[in-house]
Amino acid sequence: MVNLKEYDNGLKLVVKKMDGVMSVSVGVWVGAGSRLETDKNNGISHFLEHMTFKGTEKLTAFELSEAFDEIGSQPNAFTSKENTCYYVKSTIPALERSFELLSDMFLNSTYKTEEIEKEKGVVIEEINMCSDTPEDVCFDNLSLAFFGDEGLGKTILGPSENIKAFDKSYILDYKKDYYNADNVVICFAGNVDFGFAQNLVEKYFVPFISTKKSKLLQPIKRTNLANIIKKNKDIEQNHLAIAFDGVKYNGEYFDEMSLLNTIMGSGMSSRLFQKVREELGLCYTVYSYPSGYRDVGSLAIYAGLNPNQTLEAYNAIFSVLKDLKRDGITEKEFEKGKAQVLSSFAFSQENTASQMMLYGKYLLFEGKVFNNDEKIKNIENIKIEKVNELIEKLNFDKYSVSLIGKTAEEIKL
Numbered sequence: 001m002v003n004l005k006e007y008d009n010g011l012k013l014v015v016k017k018m019d020g021v022m023s024v025s026v027g028v029w030v031g032a033g034s035r036l037e038t039d040k041n042n043g044i045s046h047f048l049e050h051m052t053f054k055g056t057e058k059l060t061a062f063e064l065s066e067a068f069d070e071i072g073s074q075p076n077a078f079t080s081k082e083n084t085c086y087y088v089k090s091t092i093p094a095l096e097r098s099f100e101l102l103s104d105m106f107l108n109s110t111y112k113t114e115e116i117e118k119e120k121g122v123v124i125e126e127i128n129m130c131s132d133t134p135e136d137v138c139f140d141n142l143s144l145a146f147f148g149d150e151g152l153g154k155t156i157l158g159p160s161e162n163i164k165a166f167d168k169s170y171i172l173d174y175k176k177d178y179y180n181a182d183n184v185v186i187c188f189a190g191n192v193d194f195g196f197a198q199n200l201v202e203k204y205f206v207p208f209i210s211t212k213k214s215k216l217l218q219p220i221k222r223t224n225l226a227n228i229i230k231k232n233k234d235i236e237q238n239h240l241a242i243a244f245d246g247v248k249y250n251g252e253y254f255d256e257m258s259l260l261n262t263i264m265g266s267g268m269s270s271r272l273f274q275k276v277r278e279e280l281g282l283c284y285t286v287y288s289y290p291s292g293y294r295d296v297g298s299l300a301i302y303a304g305l306n307p308n309q310t311l312e313a314y315n316a317i318f319s320v321l322k323d324l325k326r327d328g329i330t331e332k333e334f335e336k337g338k339a340q341v342l343s344s345f346a347f348s349q350e351n352t353a354s355q356m357m358l359y360g361k362y363l364l365f366e367g368k369v370f371n372n373d374e375k376i377k378n379i380e381n382i383k384i385e386k387v388n389e390l391i392e393k394l395n396f397d398k399y400s401v402s403l404i405g406k407t408a409e410e411i412k413l
C-alpha cells in the first residue's frame with residue numbers, strides 16, 4: 001500500500017507500507033545537486049551534505065553519531081547531479097527516535113566554522129581519492145565532454161580550490177535557495193503505517209522547514225557536444241568511455257532503454273561482453289549504462305583495456321553497435337532481456353532502502369506517486385518492435401569520448 005500527503009507549504013510525504021519486513025528506511029530528498037551549481041560554488045551540494053552530519057543546536061557531531069548507534073540505526077546520505085538524499089535505516093521500535101535525529105540534522109545543523117574547516121580536509125581527501133581512481137576520472141571527463149562545463153557537466157565533488165573557499169555563508173545561501181518545503185520529499189518504506197509516519201513528519205519536520213520559494217530548475221541547453229577528452233595518467237590500464245544521446249528519466253522509451261541496455265551491455269551474456277571480452281579477449285571489464293535526468297538522457301559504454309589494444313577494442317565496440325543498428329535485436333534476446341528487467345525490479349521490492357530510493361526520487365522528479373503495478377504491466381507489455389524502434393532513433397554516429405591512460409593523448413580514435 002502506498003499513501004501520499006501534500007502539505008500546504010509544498011512538502012510531500014510518500015509512505016510505502018511493506019508488510020513482513022522488520023525495518024523501515026526513511027529518506028529526506030532535496031531537488032538540489034551539482035547541476036544547479038556555478039563555477040564558483042561547484043561542490044557545495046556535496047559539501048553541504050557532509051556538513052549536515054557535523055552537529056546541531058542540540059547535539060555535537062559525536063553525540064549525533066552516538067545517538068544513532070545507541071538505537072542501532074544506520075544514517076547516511078548521497079549527492080548526485082540532480083538531488084541530495086539524507087536517509088536512515090531503522091528498526092520499527094527505534095523509528096521515531098531515528099526520524100527525530102534525521103530531522104534535527106536536516107533542519108538544525110549549525111555549520112560551525114571549526115567543523116567546516118575540518119571537513120574541508122575530509123572532502124579534499126575524497127577528491128584526491130577520486131583523482132587516484134581512473135574510472136572516476138574517466139566518467140567525470142565523459143560528463144564534461146558530453147555536457148560541457150556547466151549543468152550536468154560539472155563534477156559532484158567540485159574542485160579543491162572551491163572547497164578551500166567555502167564558509168558558512170556559501171552553505172546558508174545555497175540552502176536558502178533549494179532546501180525549502182516546495183523542493184523536499186520525505187519517503188518512508190518498510191513496515192510502518194501511514195498514520196504513524198504522518199504524525200512523525202508533522203511533529204518533527206513540517207513546522208520547522210523553510211517555506212521560502214525555491215529557485216526554478218533551468219533546462220539543459222547543451223548535450224552530446226561530440227567532444228573527445230584524453231588524459232595521460234601513469235596507470236596500467238586504459239579507461240575508455242563513450243556516450244550517446246539517450247532517454248530522459250521516465251520519458252518515452254524509458255523502459256525500452258532499460259531492456260535494450262540489458263541486451264547490449266549488462267551482464268555476461270550481453271553483446272558487448274561476449275564480443276569484446278569473450279570472443280576477442282580485449283578487456284576484463286566492459287558494460288553499458290543509461291542515465292536518465294529530468295530533461296535529457298545519455299547512454300554510455302565503458303571498458304577497462306590493455307593500452308596496446310585500445311583502438312582494437314574501440315572499433316569492436318562500434319562493430320557491436322553497427323550490428324545492432326543494422327539487424328535490431330532477436331526474439332530470444334528480447335525475451336531474455338525482459339525477464340532480467342522484471343527480475344531485477346522484483347528483487348528491489350524486497351529491500352526497504354531500494355523502495356525508499358524508488359518512491360522518493362520518483363515523487364521528487366515527477367510530482368506523483370510511483371505506480372508499481374503499472375510499471376510491471378508496462379515492462380510486460382514492451383514489444384520487440386518498440387525496442388527496435390528505439391534502436392533506429394539512437395544516433396551512434398554522434399558521441400562524446402573520454403580516454404584515460406599512460407599514452408591516452410597519443411591514441412587516435
